[in-house]
Amino acid sequence: MDAARPAQFELRLAEVIAALSLATDLGMGQPLEFALRSCILAVRLGDALGWNDEQLREAYYQALMRYIGCNAETHMMAALYGDELLLRKEIALVDNANNIEVLSVIIRRIRQANQGASLVDVTKAIVRGIAESPEHVVKAFSSHCEVAQRLATRLGFSGRIVEALGQLYERWDGKGLPNHVKGEHVAPSVLLVTLVQDVVLFYQLGGIDAALNIARERRGTAYEPHMVDVFCTHAAQLLRGFDDELVWDRVLEIEPSQRVYLTSDQFDQACEAMADFADLKSPYTGGHSRAVASLVSTAADLCGLPPSDVLTLRRAGLLHDLGKVGISAGIWTKQGKLTDREWEQVRLHPYYTERVLKGSPALSLIGNLASLHHERLDGSGYHRGVIGAMLSPSARLLSVANAYQALTETRPHRDAISPDQAADHLRQQVRGGQLDSEAVNAVLNAAGHSIPHPRRDLTAGLSERELEVLRLVARGNSMKQIAQLLVISPKTVDNHIQRIYEKIGVSTRAAATLFAIERNLLS
Structure with a gap:
């Protein structure tokens, strides 16, 4: 069902959020359309769980907006670990409650970022990174959640959708961040999208077997058990055609509940x-x-x-x-x-x-x-x-x-x-x-500068030297004659002429001459 459409304006809220999700893919070091694919799977799995339209809408937008706070604190991440996009790409593959796996990624990224440095300096960077990581991670995750909620509110969302964005990194087992929310106190849409995004990630890496393996491995820890069971039971159906879909069109097609058009x-x-x-x-x-x-x-x-x-x-x-x-x-x-x-x-x-x-x-x-x-x-x-x-x-x-x-x-x-x-x-x-x-x-x-009243530029952006060359071309001078008059080489003249022709959109001397006449450039 569509909401009333504003007169003379045709843009859905879902289109804006889908576009923003592509930007978050970039910011998280993921392939473009990662969030869009997660959205499709979230709606499919939610439907298999028997969710109603309002619940599906929450999952739909949670999948698209999960990382709209991703730019918060990125400069601090880069200062500690090097390229934060590569760090995020690797961290996404490990269990973020497994300190050994997380530290292994951090150390590897710090070493990579400090290639060519002395062993002493690399060691100092690793020690600093490990020492500051606990405080930084809590600060970063808290910032991501807060920024996501503020941006979502400005984008027109409210209620449970915004509340869920404050729990982005919480887990079923209570080992998430920043508040260690546990079990049924975590928003269902958060639990669903946490599972779905990992499934999509591992499916892209290793197909359906990899997706099933990660779901089973983290069942009851990061993921809510019943959601895992339903996914594993229907995985083949849920992932059918996943690689062949026109993802953007499909996401807009499956938006649950009433479609919202923007003024x-x-x-x-x-x-x-x-x-x-x-x-x-x-x-x-x-x-x-x-x-x-x-x-x-x-x-x-x-x-x-x-x-x-x-x-x-x-x-x-x-x-x-x-x-x-x-x-x-x-x-x-x-x-x-x-x-x-x-x-x-x-x-x-x-x-x-x-x-x-x-x-x-x-x-x-x-x-x-x-x-x-x-x-x-x-x-x-x-x-x-x-x-x-x-x-x-x-x-x-x-x-x-x-x-x-x-x-x-x-x-x-x-x-x-x-x-x-x-x-x-x-x-x-x-x-x-x-x-x-x-x-x-x-x-x-x-900008407030005192300048002559702006007038139409007739030169198509030609430099002063190019205008000189154009005038001489229009007056019938040969390339050699122009070179002698301007005390430059014929090759330089030729380069100027080719650039002039490109700028003014012509390919012949006659057309260039007409251009100069039309714009009164020969006086």
Whole structure:
């Protein structure tokens, strides 16, 4: 049954939470769609247990939202153990009440994180990690639960769904954290999803036999016995077709009880919650996404963009860094220079943002724009490396707003710079052909800088040198003549011409000449 749909807006709450679950997969070091698959199995197993629609709804959203607090304290995890994503991936395979197994993983991760260090330094790191782990684990798990509850409330949930998120790491035998809740005092949805997520994890590693083995092994300890018995009895049926399903579509199809459609304002609130979820990844980025959203939407309004484009830009500003959760906090908090491997990981985060949001049309539209926030007109940006002719006015504004905001914020490797210094830096990038001058003027105007009234940029992001070359090309000069006039090599001229053609979207001298004439660039 569907709830009344808001006029002119088509987005279900389940779509937003399903997208957010993909981000939590990244943050937990799990394959994408891990939470979605867990959701499917949770509903199937709950149905086999005879649960009613309300109970199934609790299990459905518990499976999708179990780790929405996962970004809390990640920088501390990375400081103690190295790459927290690898740590989480390994910890997920062991019984978290088995101290020997947990310590074995911790020691292995610390050694890996300290490769190349002296034996003395590695030993010190291991001793520190072991000594601080008990306090850190309790603090981290408590933080995860609290953050999850706060975010879920902001996403529109209440009652038992929110209460259950406070018991994420509790167990049937009372050996869970943070409060050692035991037996029937643990929310049924928590017990079910604890079992289901481990089953999915081991099924992906070793098939149905591995799933059955882990369920039986932890029966009566981590897992509620009756749930295990029902799963083992019906495992073949419950897991049938599990590898072949269109997971996103299936999750939306099986949502229990009444389907909830969001109003535009409710979706904005959800975007703000997701922005804060992403910014928690690093202590250096708190409030970053909100600030980018405010700046870019103001700039877009100053440029006279249609209200619908301004709204989409604001949402893209809020969601642009969702993909950062898939990169280790140790990279985002590193004080020194990034290695080539670390830099390659950083370059992936816009792609992850796009991937997380691509499931539904409304989210995909935002994700496509949000993923362009590090692109540059000359093709030097990432992750696509597209050129100016392929970047819309909205994309240009977003990249500038993100750059300006980041420059005025402290990062682990540098202090924040002043607004005036940030403005100078952006103008340098305009001169270098990386950023759009109109977009820079609009963003600086939105940020309160005193600048000339923004006017339409007619140069397609061409640098001053590229404009010189274009004028000479349009006036009929040969490559050799241009090289002599500018005192550069013919090969350099050719490189400039190819880049100019790419930026302005032409392939011939005549079309380039027409471009220059149309924009009055020859005077």
